[in-house]
Amino acid sequence: MIAAKEPGRHFTPEEYFAWEEQQLEKHELIDGRMYAMTGGTQNHSAIAINCGRLCQTPTARADPTLHRLCRYWLRYP
Incomplete structure (x- = not known):
């Protein structure tokens, strides 16, 4: 929730x-x-880690939709 x-x-x-x-x-x-x-759960953590990694790839910068999503995702320090 x-x-x-x-x-x-x-x-x-x-x-x-x-x-x-x-x-x-x-x-x-x-x-x-x-x-x-x-x-969170272990599955949730795995998803979050994978999304974080994806947002740091050249693909994320090249794809306009993915770039927009990653740009506004602030991660907890």
């Missing part, structure tokens, strides 16, 4: 990182909105 934090407000990446440092739970920023993240 993903729950939005302050549903009407849009955050900049700088605001997100400053706020996230103070949180006990992990969150993600999607199109300016913060969402609480639930605990």
